[in-house]
Amino acid sequence: MKELIAILQKELIHIYRDKVSLFLVLAMPLVLILLFGFTISTEIRNAKISVCDLAQDAQSKALIDAFRASGYFKIVHFPQNPNEINHDFKEKQIKAGIIIPAHFGSQLLSDKESQIQVISDISDINVASVLNNYIESVVSHFEEEVNESGHYSDNPIQVSIQMLYNPELNSVYMFVPGIITLIMIIITALMSSITLARETETNTMRMMLITPVKKIYIVVGKVIPYMGLSLLSTIMILGISVWVFKMPIEGNIFLLLLLCIIFMFTAASFGLLVSSISNTQLDAMMITMMGLFLPTVLLSGFLFPLDNMPFIFQILADIFPAKWFILAIKDVMIKGAGIADIWHYILILAVMSVVLLRFSMSQIDKRRKQ
Amino acid sequence: MRVILMLIKKEFLQVYRNKLLMSILIVAPLVQFVIFPFTADYEIKVVKIGFIDSDHSSLTRQMVEKFTYSPYFINYGFIESRDQGEALMMQDKVDFIIEFPSHFEKDLMNGLSPQLAITANAINSVKAGIGSGYIKNVISSFFNEQKEGLANRSAQPANVSISKVYWYNEQLNYKNLIVPGILVILVTLIGAYVTALNIVREKEIGTIEQMNVSPIKKWHFLLGKMIPFWILGMVEFIIGLLLMKFIFGISVQGSVGALLLCTSVYLLVMLGLGFFISLVSRNQLQAMFIVFFLFVVFVLMSGLFTPTEGMPQWAKYINYANPMSFFMEIIKLIVMKGAGLMDVMKPLITLFVMSVFINSAALLSYSEKKK
Numbered sequence: 001m002k003e004l005i006a007i008l009q010k011e012l013i014h015i016y017r018d019k020v021s022l023f024l025v026l027a028m029p030l031v032l033i034l035l036f037g038f039t040i041s042t043e044i045r046n047a048k049i050s051v052c053d054l055a056q057d058a059q060s061k062a063l064i065d066a067f068r069a070s071g072y073f074k075i076v077h078f079p080q081n082p083n084e085i086n087h088d089f090k091e092k093q094i095k096a097g098i099i100i101p102a103h104f105g106s107q108l109l110s111d112k113e114s115q116i117q118v119i120s121d122i123s124d125i126n127v128a129s130v131l132n133n134y135i136e137s138v139v140s141h142f143e144e145e146v147n148e149s150g151h152y153s154d155n156p157i158q159v160s161i162q163m164l165y166n167p168e169l170n171s172v173y174m175f176v177p178g179i180i181t182l183i184m185i186i187i188t189a190l191m192s193s194i195t196l197a198r199e200t201e202t203n204t205m206r207m208m209l210i211t212p213v214k215k216i217y218i219v220v221g222k223v224i225p226y227m228g229l230s231l232l233s234t235i236m237i238l239g240i241s242v243w244v245f246k247m248p249i250e251g252n253i254f255l256l257l258l259l260c261i262i263f264m265f266t267a268a269s270f271g272l273l274v275s276s277i278s279n280t281q282l283d284a285m286m287i288t289m290m291g292l293f294l295p296t297v298l299l300s301g302f303l304f305p306l307d308n309m310p311f312i313f314q315i316l317a318d319i320f321p322a323k324w325f326i327l328a329i330k331d332v333m334i335k336g337a338g339i340a341d342i343w344h345y346i347l348i349l350a351v352m353s354v355v356l357l358r359f360s361m362s363q364i365d366k367r368r369k370q
Numbered sequence: 371m372r373v374i375l376m377l378i379k380k381e382f383l384q385v386y387r388n389k390l391l392m393s394i395l396i397v398a399p400l401v402q403f404v405i406f407p408f409t410a411d412y413e414i415k416v417v418k419i420g421f422i423d424s425d426h427s428s429l430t431r432q433m434v435e436k437f438t439y440s441p442y443f444i445n446y447g448f449i450e451s452r453d454q455g456e457a458l459m460m461q462d463k464v465d466f467i468i469e470f471p472s473h474f475e476k477d478l479m480n481g482l483s484p485q486l487a488i489t490a491n492a493i494n495s496v497k498a499g500i501g502s503g504y505i506k507n508v509i510s511s512f513f514n515e516q517k518e519g520l521a522n523r524s525a526q527p528a529n530v531s532i533s534k535v536y537w538y539n540e541q542l543n544y545k546n547l548i549v550p551g552i553l554v555i556l557v558t559l560i561g562a563y564v565t566a567l568n569i570v571r572e573k574e575i576g577t578i579e580q581m582n583v584s585p586i587k588k589w590h591f592l593l594g595k596m597i598p599f600w601i602l603g604m605v606e607f608i609i610g611l612l613l614m615k616f617i618f619g620i621s622v623q624g625s626v627g628a629l630l631l632c633t634s635v636y637l638l639v640m641l642g643l644g645f646f647i648s649l650v651s652r653n654q655l656q657a658m659f660i661v662f663f664l665f666v667v668f669v670l671m672s673g674l675f676t677p678t679e680g681m682p683q684w685a686k687y688i689n690y691a692n693p694m695s696f697f698m699e700i701i702k703l704i705v706m707k708g709a710g711l712m713d714v715m716k717p718l719i720t721l722f723v724m725s726v727f728i729n730s731a732a733l734l735s736y737s738e739k740k741k
Contacts, residue, residue: 162488
């Protein structure tokens, strides 16, 4: 036990002396969550558009007013000729051009049927798809107004929509579980694999192995401080998401922390495995990045929906622990699930950790004999 | 000149002998090109939908059928009760539940405007928003069809249809945005990451001290480090362009020469940044953290994955210091919109100013250290 504490102490001094890394490790979750929470929103305001109004009648004016009043659009140019919209895309950086044909109003009133044309810049598909939804909603509002003034009841079915779990449609809800996962991987897997690899690289590992300290104490003593750090970060993230972004924790907080600790073990086992097969810090870094970090970003379903992916990638996603952890964390945090609802996720993560741990221990033994 | 050539030769030898670095240089672009475009797809294509039908009328059945025909929906089928519905939503078996009240058809025929309750799983806010839009569309088009059937309705409501024309990306394909984005990520990683780690390694194993005591001048050292990685970055970029063309069929719409020029200037910014970071960090771990930290901020704010239009003003100001957002803009302009050199002058000059600034900062701090 004394040996373990000595190793722990040594590692803590290492961490404390490298203040830059320590600062970055603690600042990273903060910056990530603030970035995701404040700057990354799918809502767009004041998108520049051009409107070519060939009708110039009361209805077309009303439609233009509807666009302006929505707040989503800023009309920067009223070209006389539809061809000018072409130039506006390059010169005025507009995102969409709207052409209202001649006789728009008269057709609308007599034939009940009219058309507008929308030209969108799809080079940024993220922006374009949001703007298209806005345009559709503005136009359908406009239709309703026209119909109301003509005393038609257009839609006799009332539709009420209830947004379950996230009534304000806050995008942070999606990101918080993902950020917790990434931070855990960076701190627990990446940092512990690098510090072990550093001992190998500088040959201090050999020195430690010839001391009477047991191998298991060395490994555990080196990994525990990073687990503590990542738990601290996780609590920080949860704190910010609750106090700054008003995200509720519906489920049991202890269950949530238990889940985090289990995932931490999975990540630490992965880190151990990486360090046991790499000779230098660079090796460890690259293997963790390619083997764990990248798959987590791409295949965990937190940035990109898994439903859309080809079948083979969906299977790949099942192999990595992150997907299961994110599913479980979401269930507990947002849906208020209890242990009965998520025990199978916990089991999967536990099995993954045991397998990884067994594998890395046999790797370390193999090395020692060489 | 001869000194620089020697240094470049040394650097290439080092890269060539370093199996790991070589494999990164070769494998990274391939992996990114194979995995990214297939996984990075935001489009909401699949919405799982379930129904609670308390009416059991022919109308509700027709409506359910209408949803089944729509390519966006996967019909989970009928659900017995609200409780069961919520349990299914908890298990992610359904994303939306549509509930028909009893007497739905009768009320509708009597003009009583019955209410349709939709419950959405809103954890993924985008999916909830877009999905409910899809549902409303299906309902209103269903209703329009029904109305045509009802002959006694003489007063038809006015209707504005929208015809859409998509420019620069006719098929609305995410790959067309993501694949050029990968090129940007690739060049950034080679530039900043590999350079920073390479120089810090020299520092860690002490070979940088040997260089400092040799008659190599400091700008020799700088050039001797930058030129090889600049060449590697350009080679990677060109390989990436070819992969983009032959695997994904995305060809550069604008001037390739302008694109290469812009890339070389952007690489200078990233190399300078990598050099600077290597000077301020003490070991590889630190260097990696700093690069990684900046990289994540750069990518998230560059508009590759999420629109930058929605950012608050203060974030837009911060973004003026983000070289990646300028390069992303250039890539979009040249690759997708077919711009020439003149169209990208403004971001190009910005990148150039950035490269001068960061490289002189690096050089200054290097000579400071050398003393």
